[in-house]
Amino acid sequence: MFKGILYALIAGLMWGLVFVGPLLVPEYPAALQSVGRYVAFGLIALPLAWLDRKALRQLTRSDWLEAAKLALVGNLLYYLFLASAIQRAGAPVPTMIIGTLPVVIAISANLRNAGRDGRLPWLRLVPSLLLIAAGIACVNQAELGALRHDADADLGRYAWGAWLAFGGVVCWTWYPLRNADWLRAHPGRRPRTWATAQGLVTLPMALLGYALLWLIMGVRHEPFAMPFGPRPAVFIGLMLAIGLFASWLGTLCWNEASQRLPTAIVGQLIVFETLAALSYAFLLRGQAPGALSLLGVASLVCGVLWAVRIKPVPVERKLAEPATVTDQL
16 A cells, blocks of 8 residues: 555656646647657657567557557547646646546546445545545635736636646546556556556557648648757757656556555545646746645645545445246246
8 A cells, every 4th residue: 555655656746747848838739749748758668668578578469459548548638638728728727627537536436446446435435535626626716816816817718728628637537447457457467568568559659640740730831840849959858858757657656556556546646646736837937825725735635645544345246146947948
């Protein structure tokens, strides 16, 4: 349990970096940032795949297909939604919408995976979910209050950014549930191997996306300087950093946590990503969070601490009744 929580914490610290990336290169299209990040992830995975080649050879065709699905939805589509949302609404609002993931995943996992992981008693889980939801509401209220006092704020743009962030929530509700399914079904496989496999299958999809984006921008005669934009050194360095730390290392640590913890618990630990992203965003702004934001953060932390103390209860399965002669006929 302790190791699983520690791995989830490290994953959250790494994943929080992706929320500030779009703010560092705001002139770059979100689609280019998405494919650029995962081209970097795939290139980083190549030498790691050579070191782990024996374990990768043991993966079956169905394993590679599952890795491709996870990479498409949990990597490319998710980051496309997230980067688009942050460019339109800033970091805190999409961060807190994505921050609903602990609640959504915990409820989904408790309904879906109780037979495998055990059911977390709803009466004991509800206080944790309420604390997390209250924390998210507090930070959202603080950010919306700041927007109302900003005469130059475009509320329509922020609303569109919020809807895009909900698209990210859908992608990343599906991803950890399916990813945990594979990891729990293959306890003898290394999470590192699975993280590298996802990087490998991401590379051709990201390269294809990069080429299509380049072609589309050329056909439209857009003034953006492809392939690396107006600040190539900054863009390439940022993509490599996010690809290494957020994509590969973050996925590795999340896989380690997913093999050790019930899905309903590990889903709530995504709150570490929210806390890290908020911390990075306020550091980038150069300002401290207000009292309401701090209250929200405290509620999030208390909700997670409450959740990890809950022990799953095995689900009783009814024994099959012996078939009668009539049934057999």
